[in-house]
Amino acid sequence: MPFFLKSKKLDFKADGPYVAVLRDDEAERFGVHSGDDLEVRWGQNKVIAEADFTSSKVRSGEIGLFREIWEDYKLKKGEILEIKVLSRPRSIKAIIKKLLGKSLSYREIYSIIKDIVNRRLGRSEISYFVASSFARHYSNEELYYLTKAMAETGAELKFSGKVVDKHSVGGLAGNRTSMIVVPIVAATGLIIPKTSSRAVTSPAGTADTMEVLSPVSHSVEKIKFFVKKNNCCLIWGGGLNVAPADDRIIRASHPLGIEPYNKMIVSIMAKKVAMGIKYLVIDMPVGPTTKIPNMKLAWDIERKFLYLGKRFGMKIKVIMTEAREPIGRGVGPALEARDALRVLQRHPLRPIDLEKKSIKLAGELLELCGRAKAGKGKDRALNILESGQAWKKMKKIIKLQGGNSKINSEQLTTGAYKQRFYSKKKGFVCAVNDKSIDELARLLGAPSEKLAGIHMHLRIGDKVNKGDPTFTFYAQGRERMSLARQALSKTKILTIKS
């Protein structure tokens, strides 16, 4: 039997399922228990919320709702809501079935993903689902079902023409190849609607970096407009509702600190399917500090990508590269944007490692979709870069997305506080501490303070003389600079041996 309470706004955010707060006495009266899900209805709307409890924060006759519901729905304060305690959804049965080691049908997998999207399953339930990917084997067929369900439960974009993409599996700092690969590939006329993510625990994601040059948060309509005008874009994928289950699954896996590989493959592929990609190059750095520690695993993952590609009619090439240190010189949005622009604008100080990797990836993609003969992709990509066509394409991207296309790489760090550090001895660089670099760059203010970050003057193997610059700190204010300098006294970025 439903009961009725008036809505009250509570300014809290749990970042998981929707949360509804009942008075203790009312919870008892209506038989609502810890862990119960409530169905909340008003007008034509229906949401599922997890029950929390209070003795004073809502008045008798009211129900408190956390911020997420108010952000996602039009709901008036004091609106009368019809509330029902829900029995367990069928998707729970499917999750238990998988935990017990049985195969799931498409219908069962779809019910799980759909209930994640409409917040019918809470974080705890999603944890059980994630646990099943650790503990149980998912067949290729099941991975196909998962991918399909994830793509279908969100927005699906359609573009006409040869739609291509490049994706980096991640786990490597400063790997900003997208901002170079996209304009190169787009200059040949291919459609490349590139979406990227923001940093979660790192000092910058590609979306944070691109944001230094232009706004990156755009609607689906805008993206279609960009692609129509310029056959490409470089935007943040987070606001598009593409494969929305993925985000919530990632959050539920957060406490474990690792992501099941199957889950990673499915979430990448679901987004590509939803974006209508037909040719895809996957950049897969393999190494002890990346997500994929060894080649055996890398080959296994490659096979699964290729299988799913076949099922969805997508041509895929996986490029494995050995990863030992960050790509490029800068860490932090503006500094990484400067690296990318230096490559596009052919600046003498451009990072050669970033340029080489971008040309490799662009070349492979051109070969994969027939824009270059086998073995000739790299030459074609380099030619597009050197002739200035890539920079021309990038300028159009920046302009369309609302940025200043007259920007020069060397203007990007104007206004930053800088502090350069120098070597105290002669020798060579034998180690670079990625983790310290990331932590210090965040302490300096990255990614939310765009100018903040660290520029590395040296790489592993470089020779150093006493007094040579080692790295430079960038910050937007004195306070953060001094915080980072203090922290530097307790850690080490470079190890120099004589």
Added chain:
Amino acid sequence: MPFFLKSKKLDFKADGPYVAVLRDDEAERFGVHSGDDLEVRWGQNKVIAEADFTSSKVRSGEIGLFREIWEDYKLKKGEILEIKVLSRPRSIKAIIKKLLGKSLSYREIYSIIKDIVNRRLGRSEISYFVASSFARHYSNEELYYLTKAMAETGAELKFSGKVVDKHSVGGLAGNRTSMIVVPIVAATGLIIPKTSSRAVTSPAGTADTMEVLSPVSHSVEKIKFFVKKNNCCLIWGGGLNVAPADDRIIRASHPLGIEPYNKMIVSIMAKKVAMGIKYLVIDMPVGPTTKIPNMKLAWDIERKFLYLGKRFGMKIKVIMTEAREPIGRGVGPALEARDALRVLQRHPLRPIDLEKKSIKLAGELLELCGRAKAGKGKDRALNILESGQAWKKMKKIIKLQGGNSKINSEQLTTGAYKQRFYSKKKGFVCAVNDKSIDELARLLGAPSEKLAGIHMHLRIGDKVNKGDPTFTFYAQGRERMSLARQALSKTKILTIKS
């Protein structure tokens, strides 16, 4: 690096881990992300809390703390707290290891249980642990480790003498044998410190029922006093901190609606070990509506109980009974207490099924610990019951625990609103709908309104004439009575065939 914020009390309860609420801007400043755990210190205290976020409910420089922390610790408002974002605990690694199918050492299992108890693991993490019991095999040795760790991470009680107990696995309505078995067994001089639980989704637990006769919420010191004076007690086990991990694990399994069997065995045994029990009879109803649907599973569970008993030096006997309908006539605290008292006071209307089952269980326990010869336990138990010794013992329990020992079974429902229903046709009872009975009893107000519930005049197989009483509703107020009568029009308690 730690940061410092002032404590603010927030009147919310999430019923899982401790929750600390940060302002959005401060979370960004200190690099706190959704799903992070915070270590919060002040004076000699240290707690682990899950991070939630708000834009307005705490002021700059403050951190909001949900109710649980304030209930568990002495903490002043405005106290300066030292806060640190925690890296993942080692117990997480152990959980992942088990999800991947490897065996755990005692040290690893202990780290998981300890982190559950000190709230270092949140609900989502505990879900991963529960998932491992569904998906992976736990060896007998691992079950022993789990039991030991659960017992050792909470309060441990020691009594001298022969300490015995009876435990019902549950899942059967109205199964109030403890209130009869305890006085019978205690009358022979055995030590039986019985702890029971309250109802979660049912209309009454043994603790709710016993509470009709006396208070049941007592300290460990009080329990020791009861046992010293009267060699037994009948109290609520929830406030004693005995095997405290269990409660949190149960909550994390709540969304699934089922409990892994291994988990059930371990949680029962951990409590018995912590209570110092040496002889234990386990009542295990087997049937489609109970927790254990078939005999094969029942035998498997029995083997595990016996194995653990051996490891802990505890003599165990498992009694399996076929379960097809509720035991006794009443459903709801006062009505179930009346059933038990009618048996103890030898009332002509006493429920014979409840009496028989209690005598069986008491007899088995007497035989197990040598108070009766093989095959003679039931006679001895019946004799104690018929001679009034059991009622005498119960009166002393009620008096010591602060109740009225002059109570008569027929006074227990005084003051209730009653509504009797009658059969509209002649025939016999071919089905009883347990689920409807439970739901209607709760709707009438059980378990919080003690007088509320349903008394069944008929059982499966009984003959009925037109106009015979079928069942009676009891409530504390008119409103609930009319609610339940309305609901009755949409469901069916008894099916009568002519």
